[in-house]
Amino acid sequence: MNTDAIQSHRLVHTFLELVQIDSPSGHEEVIGEHLKARLRDLGCSVEQDEAGNLIARLPGDGDDPILLSAHMDTVGKDTGIKPVIREGVIYSEGDTILGGDDKSGVAIILETLACLQEHPEWSHPPLEIVISVSEELGLVGAKKLDKSRLQAKWGVVLDAGGPIGVLVYAAPSQDSMKIAILGKKAHAGSEPEKGVNAIRVAAEAIAAMPLGRIDEETTANIGVIQGGEARNIVPDRVDMIAEARSRDEAKLQNQVDAMFRACHDAAARHGARVEFDVESSYRAYRIAPDQPPYIAAARAFQSLGIEVQPKMSGGGTDGNIFNEAGIPCVVLSTGMADVHTPDEHIAIQDMVDAARVLLALVTDAAS
């Protein structure tokens, strides 16, 4: 069978090499160069856009390319990652992330390309590969990418955790909010009545807001709050950064409205003002079981005897951006676990299985 071509040793070697190349979001120059060379060696033509995203193309049969995507940046600021293998599982040495998010996705794509290069007799559609930058900063690279350059009709993003078989077919919309409460300064001791305490107003607003889990597809959070200058000054400004997510657009709008109203009501009670900026971070999507990426992924899992585990996600990936741009994508698990923490790890067998799935998907899609 085709998928026996996946070489565990080579895949692990690629993965270990990638995680040892520092690439926190915003610092992807070195890994970008490395990947450019790797992709060219694997037979792809490669372009890099101004943001640093790589678009690689591998010719194939037929006119409809498939998009394969992962991100090259890693979350936070960790560098000097030292991978260790214990009983078939790859960890970091312990004080950094591993960077399997999303170097595992990148390594799986490279291994799949290596198998295709070794077997030119296998039929597969043309492949369009996007390795994005700064995904962890809020899908920044994928947003900057000029999607009109892509010809793919559908695609697969390798950037989910969980057992192999996880098929993420829906993800929420997210709105980000920057909120400023503007009060009035006064001396806290001699004439507090002349001031409007922005911290007090913010506190009342937050206390009145629905936050946390709103329902099974809606969440909201105040993530950052800053304000005040000195003990003896009535503070005139508080800044907050907040978010709301929902897989239902109307519910998302309701939630943002409720947060807006809570701020305005509290401000009105005290004579403060509110600046409330909402920005759409990404939009929700839902891929139906009869759409090509869902069908192709489910068939690949089934061909390998792996149980399909359809999943709705609570977070965004580059898949949201591709879906919004009219390229329906599902997101598949690479086997990564406990991501964004020093406990992050990935089982070698899971990564191998994820690569077998991708190879099966790509070679089956020609038929």
Ligand SMILES: [Zn+2]
């Ligand atoms: Zn990721």
